[in-house]
Amino acid sequence: LDAIEAREGDGLVLVLDQVQDPHNVGAITRSALALGADAVILGKDRSCEVTPVVTKASAGGTNNLPIVKVTNIRRCLEDLKKRGFWAVGTVAGGGQDISAIDLNMPIALVIGSEGSGMRQKIREACDFLAEIPMSGQIGSLNASVAGSICLYEAARQRRERARQ
Numbered sequence: 767l768d769a770i771e772a773r774e775g776d777g778l779v780l781v782l783d784q785v786q787d788p789h790n791v792g793a794i795t796r797s798a799l800a801l802g803a804d805a806v807i808l809g810k811d812r813s814c815e816v817t818p819v820v821t822k823a824s825a826g827g828t829n830n831l832p833i834v835k836v837t838n839i840r841r842c843l844e845d846l847k848k849r850g851f852w853a854v855g856t857v858a859g860g861g862q863d864i865s866a867i868d869l870n871m872p873i874a875l876v877i878g879s880e881g882s883g884m885r886q887k888i889r890e891a892c893d894f895l896a897e898i899p900m901s902g903q904i905g906s907l908n909a910s911v912a913g914s915i916c917l918y919e920a921a922r923q924r925r926e927r928a929r930q
Contacts, residue, residue, distance in 0.1 A: 777851060777872030778920055780913065781807045783839050783888050784879035786814050790910040792823020794877065797914035798831060799824075801921040805832040807874075809839045839876075843891045846874045855884050855892035856916055858906040864896040869920040870927045877913040 780798045785791055791814040795806050813835075814820060821828045836842040843853045854867060855876040876892060878884035883906075889895070898907065898915050907915070 776924070778803045778917075779805045779807055779846065779851070779874050780917065781839060781843065781853075781874050781876045782809070782813060782909075782913075783876055783884050784809060784812045785877060785909050786812065787880055787909070788814050788817055788819040789823045790814075790880060790908065791816070792820040792825075792827070793910035794913040795820070795824040795827035795831060795833070797910070797917050799827040801914070801917040802924070803831065803875075803917060805834055807834045807836055807839075807842060810835050810837050812879075839885075840887050840891050843874060843876070843888070847893075852894065853892040854894045854896050854916075855889055856912055857889070857895045857897050858883060859897060861895035861897035863899050864916050864919045867894050867896050869923045873920060875913070875916055875920065877909050877916075880909050 780794065780803050782791065782794070798806050808814070816828055816833055847853060851872040851874045853874045853876060854869070856878065876884060876888060878888070896916065898912060
């Protein structure tokens with residue numbers, strides 16, 4: 767975690783709270799690399815290990831992006847906040863539209879587990895709660911898809927800021 771510092775107006779880390787499916791971890795790591803994240807953070811317990819399945823699904827992401835294992839996700843978020851990051855947790859309801867949140871600052875983007883989302887204590891540690899506006903009858907998205915959409919929104923906002 768010491769290697770992760772908030773760059774001025776920048777810095778983007780992905781925090782996976784109990785994401786256990788190796789295909790999800792691999793796919794979201796691939797998206798994180800493609801969309802400019804600086805690292806992926808996993809909890810030590812109840813999280814997927816970086817296995818050959820994860821590596822294959824990441825298409826090289828695990829080889830080119832730091833994957834950091836931490837003992838305590840909440841403490842990790844508090845440490846990141848001390849380094850200038852803002853924690854943005856993703857939720858299936860009750861959050862702000864992801865596009866309404868200014869992601870042009872150092873961001874720790876938190877993605878919750880496939881079944882139950884973020885744990886309550888992790889949710890409470892977030893500065894913002896974000897959701898992806900959806901139409902239709904589906905109430906939530908796969909963890910890697912939701913994370914990728916949020917990473918894309920951060921990249922989009924940052925590209926737009928760079929053009930100004």
